[in-house]
Amino acid sequence: MIWLPLRFGVLGALLASLLAAGSAIAESRVSFLIDQLQNATDFRVRTQAALALGASEDRSAVEPLCSGLDDTNDSVRSASAAALGKLKNAAGLPCLRDHLSEANASVRSVIERSAKSLQGSTWPSKPPPPGPNDTFYVAIGPVTDKTGRDDKSIEQLVGSTMQERLLALAGYAVAPQGEAAAAARRVVKQKSLHGYLLQTRVEPPRASSGGLTIQVRMTMWTYPAKALQGEFSPKLTMSGAYVGEKESEDSLIKMAVEKAIESFAQVTASTN
Numbered sequence: 423m424i425w426l427p428l429r430f431g432v433l434g435a436l437l438a439s440l441l442a443a444g445s446a447i448a449e450s451r452v453s454f455l456i457d458q459l460q461n462a463t464d465f466r467v468r469t470q471a472a473l474a475l476g477a478s479e480d481r482s483a484v485e486p487l488c489s490g491l492d493d494t495n496d497s498v499r500s501a502s503a504a505a506l507g508k509l510k511n512a513a514g515l516p517c518l519r520d521h522l523s524e525a526n527a528s529v530r531s532v533i534e535r536s537a538k539s540l541q542g543s544t545w546p547s548k549p550p551p552p553g554p555n556d557t558f559y560v561a562i563g564p565v566t567d568k569t570g571r572d573d574k575s576i577e578q579l580v581g582s583t584m585q586e587r588l589l590a591l592a593g594y595a596v597a598p599q600g601e602a603a604a605a606a607r608r609v610v611k612q613k614s615l616h617g618y619l620l621q622t623r624v625e626p627p628r629a630s631s632g633g634l635t636i637q638v639r640m641t642m643w644t645y646p647a648k649a650l651q652g653e654f655s656p657k658l659t660m661s662g663a664y665v666g667e668k669e670s671e672d673s674l675i676k677m678a679v680e681k682a683i684e685s686f687a688q689v690t691a692s693t694n
Contacts, residue, residue: 452478456486459502465495472498476505481550483509488517491524491533500529507536511550512582513589515540546581552595552613558690559610560588561597561645563621569671570626576675580622580638583676587683594687597645606646616694617645620686624675627665634663636674640682642689652689656681 455478458471472490475483487509490502503521506514518537524530552559562584567576588594595615597606610617625637637657643650656678663670 452480452482456483459486459490459498465493465498468493468495468498469501472501472505476501476508479509481511481513481553484511484513488514491517491521496526496529499524499526500532503529503532503536507532507539510540511589512540512547512586515586516590541582546599548598549585549589549596552609552615555593556595556613557593557616557694559595559597559606559613559615559617559645561601561606561617561619562588562599563619563643566621566623568626569624575668575672576624579672579675580624580679583679584620584622584683587680591683591687603646610646616690617647618651618686618690619643619645619648622679622682627671629665630659632659633661634665634667634670634674635659636671636678638675638678638682640679640686642686654682654685656685 452475455471455475459468459475462468462471468490472487475487484506487502487506490505491499493499493502503518506518515537518533518540521533522530522537524533562581565577565580569576585596588596597609597617606617609615619642621641621643623639623641625639628635628637635657636659637655640654641650642652642654658674658678658681660670660674663674665671
């Protein structure tokens, strides 16, 4: 009467070992492809490695693919750009943007397409789970819009910019929107992470003697406990711009959010 439980126990252990082996094989394959992309002398091998990394769904592929955008061969650069788009990881967006001045028109077209696809998927799409090298787990809280706009454009701009910049930082993972406190506690505990919550308020645009002034206030809390830790309040001015010029306002808001994230990263690096 006891052989069935024993049999299921053996099968469960076998299944667990097979899954672990499969994970190890997948990691080994990604490492091999990264090495091929970085070191193979034949551009065709580097091209195929880039394309394969794009299909790997592995976050560790982002950095080598970004480096692939500087390859001496047009095909490798094009494949790296396409792979970043297929990988659909927002951490690849900054390096794609940095290469929008690519000299080769065909390669530039691929870079533009991939950048556009990532821009549309950064918010509020589910970010990748924390990886083994991540230290910080950041939740993006509600965005308070005091600009007077009657749409969700400010929330979209702030949220996408925050997620994009955080995922571009080494050691940072982003919590999914709407995550329950219990789930957050499990992730933080199981992966030994430092959890933080960032909440943002965009103040009304102001006309000043220097032009258009925008201020963003970003408060830093522990997560999921939500104990206030501090505030970052960058204020930027654009000369020759006016209140109501949405393009100018958006540009300043984006830059202010990026500066706030930089300040947040400096604080976490110095206190942990």
